[in-house]
Amino acid sequence: MSADAPVPARRARRYDPGRRDRLVDTTLDVIAENGVAAATHRAIARAADVPLGSLTYHFGSLTDLFAAAFTRHVDTVAARFDERMRAAPDRAAALEALVEHLTGDLLGSQRDLVLAVELYVAAARNPALRAVTQDWMSRSRRSLERHLDPVTAREVDALVEGLVLHSALSTDPMDATRIRSALHRLAG
Amino acid sequence: MSADAPVPARRARRYDPGRRDRLVDTTLDVIAENGVAAATHRAIARAADVPLGSLTYHFGSLTDLFAAAFTRHVDTVAARFDERMRAAPDRAAALEALVEHLTGDLLGSQRDLVLAVELYVAAARNPALRAVTQDWMSRSRRSLERHLDPVTAREVDALVEGLVLHSALSTDPMDATRIRSALHRLAG
DNA sequence: GGCCGTTGTGTACGTTCGTTCCTATGAGTT
DNA sequence: AACTCATAGGAACGAACGTACACAACGGCC
DSSP states (O other), rough: OOOOOOOOOOOOOOOOOTTTHHHHHHHHHHHHHHHHHGGOOHHHHHHOOOHHHHHHSSSHHHOOOOOHHHHHHHHHHHHHHHHHHHOOOOOHHHHHHHHHHIIIIIITSSSHHHHHHHHHHHHHHHHHHHHHHHHHHHHHHHHTTTTTTTTHHHHHHHHHHHHHHHHOOSSSSOOHHHHHHHHHHHHH | OOOOOOOOOOOOOOOOTHHHHHHHHHHHHHHHHHOOOGGGGHHHHHHHHHOOHHHHHHHHHHHHHHHHHHHHHHHHHHHHHHHHHHOOHHHHHHHHHHHHHHIIIITHHHHHHHHHHHHHHHHHHOOOHHHHHHHHHHHHHHHTTTTTHHHHHHHHHHHHHHHHHHHOSSSSSSOOHHHHHHHHHHHH
């Protein structure tokens, strides 16, 4: 009469060395999927299949976790973007690489697009995240300045931001041809 | 023994014909000030100095209230923008009006800027708000097409969106001169 | 002046949240 | 093998949330 007692089903898994890293990744997944507002401790714990307490153990607060997640995201995208710019031999190639970055890397995966916008808004209200956005903006501009003068780089940067926003939210985003034409008008 | 009884301090004010309108305005204020996430029934009620129940009486749900608020905001900004475009006699004047719109109307009041970005993100997750953003985007483009061909209008629209985002979040937004130069490069 | 239906108000309910805390476990060290 | 301490796990707390609802108050109508 005690075999299948109402034991609360103890969790078996133990000692998970990469867990902290996985939590950061899962956080980005949840934010991309449902937005920052829906990225609660519980939602992330469920998505990562870890108990609730594990989150507050690894990260002192939800803001800390967001900061870690966005920092990772910015590092990933900024590194990829700078590599593209570094690989370009001249200005024309840089513009084409920019088109590729926009249509291939970003617009291809709605994920990075959405994460960017979510980061922008979260940072607008949260001082702890503002540094991450600032870092992204300055790295992005520095990459552009490999082939563009500072004034043009700044204008292109603004246009790119607008294209990202448009693409993330509009029903009919601009295609590669239109983007290329706009970039050349601005920086060609 | 009953004069100053612990009566819960009945509210005196009654019959407030313009209340529904005021609630919409107050909602925009709260969103601009603290973001959509902080715009709760209670926060708005406090800001408008009305009891909590008044909100659910006038608006069936929080989403309904947001939709009403954003619709009003879009109507205001879109009307002002279209008037500027309509008043411009030619393409050059239209571009200058656009600069004026950006630096004067929008960047002058951080408020409209922030509201725009908040709307974008809220709409990305909430189907009921998506129609409002679509309306804004199409009206904005139609206004631009008074003086620009459709292709250019679209590019300018994207650039403007990027400038808005940059201005709302960057520490050193572009000034009127730079904005004018960028617009002329793109559409001049 | 008395009735009625719209409008206004206060409270309560059930849910979800971030965070805290106590206990259990096992890898690494001695 | 024994000990230790960083990690893991689950329950609990108080606070805040959206919403529902019962009752109060008053303008408009007879």
